[in-house]
Amino acid sequence: MEHDNKSPVAYFPYPGLLFLLAALVTVLFIMSVFWGTVSIPAITLLDVLFGDNSPSAIILRELRLPRAILALAVGASLGMSGAALQGLLRNPLAEPGLIGVSGSAALGSVIAFYSGLSVTYTLALPVGGMIGACFSVGLLYYLAGRDPSILTIILAGVAINAVAGALTILALNLAPNPFAAFEVFFWLLGSLTDRSMKHLFMALPFIGIGVCFLLSTSRGLDALTLGEDVAFSLGISIKSLQARIVLGIALAVGASVSVAGVVGFVGLVVPHLLRPFVGYRPGRLLIPCALGGAALTLAADIVVRFATQGPELQLGVLTSLIGAPFFLVLVVKTRREGR
Amino acid sequence: MVFLNSCLFTEKIKNTIIFVGLVFFSSITTVSAETNPNKPKRIVSINLCTDQLLMALVETERIISVSHLSRDPSISSFSGSANTLHINYGTAEEIYHLKPDLVLAGEYSKKNVVGVIKELGLNIVTVEVANSLKAMRSNLLKVAAVLGEEAKAKILVSKIDNLFLSKNTYAEKPVAIVWRARGLTDGRGSLVHDLLQAHGFRNLSEILGRGAVGNINLEQIIIARPELVIIPDPKQDYPSLSQLLFKHPALRSLDRGTKPWLRIIKIPEWGLICGGPQVLKAFEVLASARLDLLNNKQTR
C-alpha cells in the first residue's frame, strides 16, 4: 500500500495516455485490414473504396474492413462497459461476461435468430441481444446494487449465467434447424470471421448510443467513489446514473454479442491494466478503456487468423485463455489484500 | 475398343473376387448364429446412412423402422418414404421391441447401443463410412449381400464403375471445390474428391494441399479462384448460421454477370452427408455445370 503513494503511473498525463492508446488502435486497425491468411497486393485505399471490383478490393472492402471496424467497436463496447460496471458496483472484479450480461445477450440473440425473427426484421438480432443484456444487468443491479460485496456480485452472476445457459440450450432444442446446437456452439465462443457490412450496420448504431450513455456517467462514477449517499449529496441523481449505466451496458454489450458472440474478459483485463494510469478514477477510466478494449480485440482478432492451420481459432477462446488466468491472479491478489 | 474391353474384363474379374471376398467378410461380421440370412424380412436401421442404403435397395414392406433423421428432407433423399415408415431414435429398447431379423448400424452409431443389441442376440451389421468411390462400391455390395438384393446393387455398382472409367477421359479439367459449413472441404482421400475427379474436375482442396478433411476460408477461396464452388443446399427454410457464410456479399458479388469470377452451384445437403447411391444422383448436376463452364470459356 505504501508503495502506491509514489507510483509513477499515477501521474501519467491523461491526454498523453489517450494519444498513445489511440495510436495503438490505429496501428492495429491498419494491421487488421492488411494482414490475413491471404496476402493482398499493395492496393490504394481509394481503389478499394471507390468501385474497384478486383477480388483483392472485394476482400478488403467486404471482409477485412467490416471485420476491423467491428473488432474496434466491439472491443470499445466491452472495455468501456467493464469500466462502467466496475465503477457502478465499486468493485474491480465485475465484468459483463462473468456476471451474466453476455450470456443473456447470447440467449436473446439465439432466440431472435432461430425463431426466424431476424429473417423478417434484420434488427431483431441486435434487439434480441440488447433485451437479454438489459434484463440481466437490471437483475444484477437489483441483487447486488445496494451492497456491492463481491460475493453477492459473483453469486448473482453465476445464477444468471446458469439460467441463461440452460434457456439457450432449451431454445436450441426447440429450434426447427436440427443443426442449431452445433452451429451455435462455435458462435457462442465468439468470432468476427466472415462478418459483413450488414452486421456492421446492425450493431454500430446501438453500440454508438450505448457508448454515449456510458460517457455521460463519467462525473457520476467519480462521485460514487464516495458512496451513493455522498454522491447524492453532491448533486448526482443516483437513479438516473444507474439507469444510464444499465442501458448503456445493455445496448453496447447486447449489440456486440449479437454480432460477435461472447468475447469474454476484455471488460476485466483492460480496466484493470489501465486503472493505475488514470489514478484509479472511475470516470476517467471510460475512454481509455474503450481504446484499450478496441486495441486488445483488434490484436486478438489478428492472432486468431494465424493461430491454427485449420479453421480459425474462436476469438472468445483466445480472450478466455488470456483473461481467465488473469482473473484468478486478481482474485488471489484481492484476497491477499484482505478486502 | 479392344483396350477398353480388356479393361472391363479385368474389372469383371476384380469384381467377382471382391464380391466373393465381401460375402465372406460380411458373413464374419454378422453376429448371430444364423449365417447369411437370405432375404431378411424385418429390417431395422438405426443410422441415417444405412437408412439411405436400405431404402435404395429394399422395398418398404420389408423395412420395419428407420432412424428419425430420415424424415428430414434436407439430410435424407428418401424423406418421402420415411414419412410412411416407423421411425426409431436408436435406443436398444425400441429396437428390441420391434423384433427385427436384421439391424443395420453405422460406424459411428452409439457403441453401447450396438453392444446391447448384440447381447440381446439380434443380428446386427455395421457399415463403415465410405470415404472413396471404392468404399462406396464395396459397402453397396456388402449390404446388398446381407439384404439379399444383389441384383439391384449390380445396377448401382455399374454406375460407379462407369464413373471410375470416365475419370481419365476428360481433356480439360476445370477447378472445382466442395465447400461446406465453416469452410470445411474434402481433399484427397475423400469420396467427394473421387466424385469431382470422376466428373472431370480438379479438386482445389487437393491443389491447396489440404488433407481428406481440410479447411479453406472465404479469402482463400476468392484468391484461389476455383471455377466452380459447390455449396450445400439445405432445401429447408429455417434460419441457419452456416448458410449465412454462403450468402456473404463478398462471395455473392463474384458470382455475378456473364463473366463471373467464379460460379456457385448448390447440391442438396443429403448428397454430401452419407456415401450412398443418392450421392451419385446429387452429383449428376456437375456434368452439365462442367459443359457450361467450358462453353463460357470458349465464348470469351
Place this chain on the structure above:
Amino acid sequence: MTFLAARNIVVSRSNKKVIDNISIKIGPGELVGLIGPNGAGKTTLLKSLLGIVKPTEGSVYLNDMSMKTLSRNYVAKHLGYLAQGAPCYWPVTVKNIVELGCLPHTYDTKKVDGFISNMVADSMASTGISDLQLRKVTSLSGGERTLTMLARCLAGQAPLLLADEPVTGLDPSQQIKIMQLLKSQVSSKSGVVAVLHDLNLAAKYCSRLVIMAKGKIHADGMPATVLTAQNLSKVYGIKAQIRYLDGQPIVLAES
C-alpha cells in the same frame, strides 16, 4: 442565509417509525450537536435533512422551499455531507477527493478560471492536509481521512455542513482538531450539524444540543440546559453527575 427545516416528518421502515413526528430548524451561526443512544434515529434524521432519505410524511424545507421541488444541484450547493466512516471505494489521491467536493459547481460558467483549483488549495490548507494531497486516501489514518472529507465539504462551499459521527473512533488529538475545525466553520453565514457520541466533546464545542431518543426529539437547547442528570438518565439510562468547569458542563457517567 441558509435555513433548513423539517416540519412534522415521519420516516417509517418495515412498519416501524424510525423518525416519529420531528420538527426542527437549523440555521447559520450555530454548531448543533445531535446526540442520543444508538438506534435513536440520528443518522436517519441527518439523511432526511439532506434529502437522501425521503420522509414518509411531512416535508423538509431548504430556505422555505420544499426539498421535493428543488433541483439536486441547488441542494448540493447549500448542504454539505460528511458521511459516517468517510467511505472511499477507490485508492484515489487526497487532491482528487477534495476536487470532488466542487462537483456542484462544475457547470457554473460565471466562475472564474482556476476557481476550482483555488478552492481545493484553500480547503486543503485550512484543514492542514496540503502535504498529503498526493497520498492515496486508502493509505491514510482515520483522522486524516476525515480531514480529507472535511476539506472536500469545504471546497464545495456549502453554507450548512451535516456531519455524521465525524470523530467516532479517532485519537483524542484528532478529535479535538476536527471539532475545532468544525467550530471555526460557524459564522453568520454558515453552520454545522454533527452527530456525536462523546457527550463531553458535544458539550464543549456545540452551541446547541439536540437529544434524540426513539425517533423523537427529547430536548433541544444550550448544552447547559439540555445536559441534566434527569435527561441523561431518561435517554441513556445512566446515572450521571454534571460538573462545571469554567462554565462548561462536564459529564461524569456512572452506570
